[in-house]
Amino acid sequence: MDFQAIHDRLRVLRAPGLLGSDEPRPADPKDKHSKGRAGDPFLLVDAQKLVDFLVVCRDDARLSFEILADLSATDPSKDAADLWINVNLLSVRHKHRLAIKCTLAKQQARMPSSVRAYRAAQWAERECGEMFGIEFTGHPDPRNILLPDDWIGAPLRKDYEFPKEYHGISCV
Template sequence: MDFALIGARLAGKFGGDAVPTVPEKGDPFVLVKRERIAEVCRFCREDEALTFNSLHCISGIDYPKDQKLAVVYNLFSFRHRHSVALRVEMPRDGEPHLDSVVAVWPGANWLERETYDMFGIRFDGHPDPRRILLPDDWEGFPLRKDYQVAEMWHGMRIDANYHPPGGPPKE
């Protein structure tokens, strides 16, 4: 099934809460209303025509100019050999959150924890919301574009301009 058919199936089931989107640049995705993400994911897994039995990745995205954050779920069906990206957007301020999908795909456990650590997006209903990459007392969310590296952490100086052997990243 191609993206147009997958998108039409989701839009047919969820209406304006699951909108197929084809941007000028980048890959197509289905924009899902935040409050419906767990329900849409469960349908994606259980619907015979879709059978998205694999959650490959969860990615956070920061859009500071638009004052929003996004979470992208990359799904794959081994039965039908098709894929789709679901995307949820939310305001950047306050405490951004959405429902956990660990009950749909247990492998989402660590992916959601990583997204929290790096972007500060909470997953409501997560069975084990502890940090996974950063220490419990870490302040801030390193993959947000406005993140400021502290000068010191537990008495250790942090050099934000340090680059490993080989030099800084090539632009």
């Protein structure tokens, strides 16, 4: 199935939290400021309902997304109010992919964990959580994975300030 068919199918299924889609488009030649967008099409999903959405994607026979290929986040800029949660699903049976994007307010970065849908989310969320300061509620093992347990701050946020020293080790 191509992206449009997947989107239609999810609309038919009334997948919880589905907000819309975003597809690549060329720059508008009339509008000087429009840049257009390249790359993959993706679906916009409500972050708070992401896990239910993933369960639908996984269980529907025609979609059958067995693999959670990737779950990560993006901080688009220092001034942005929202983080993006980027999810990439993969179906072995139907040989198609689906990119999902959620937005999550930086001020209150909290969303339900997706471990219920895919166990692959466990480590991905641990990494995502520590790097972006996101709290995944209901995560079975919410420890840091790459950073030390006592690390302060979310390093991949754009407003992150590098520490001056860590346990007596100068970082300057």
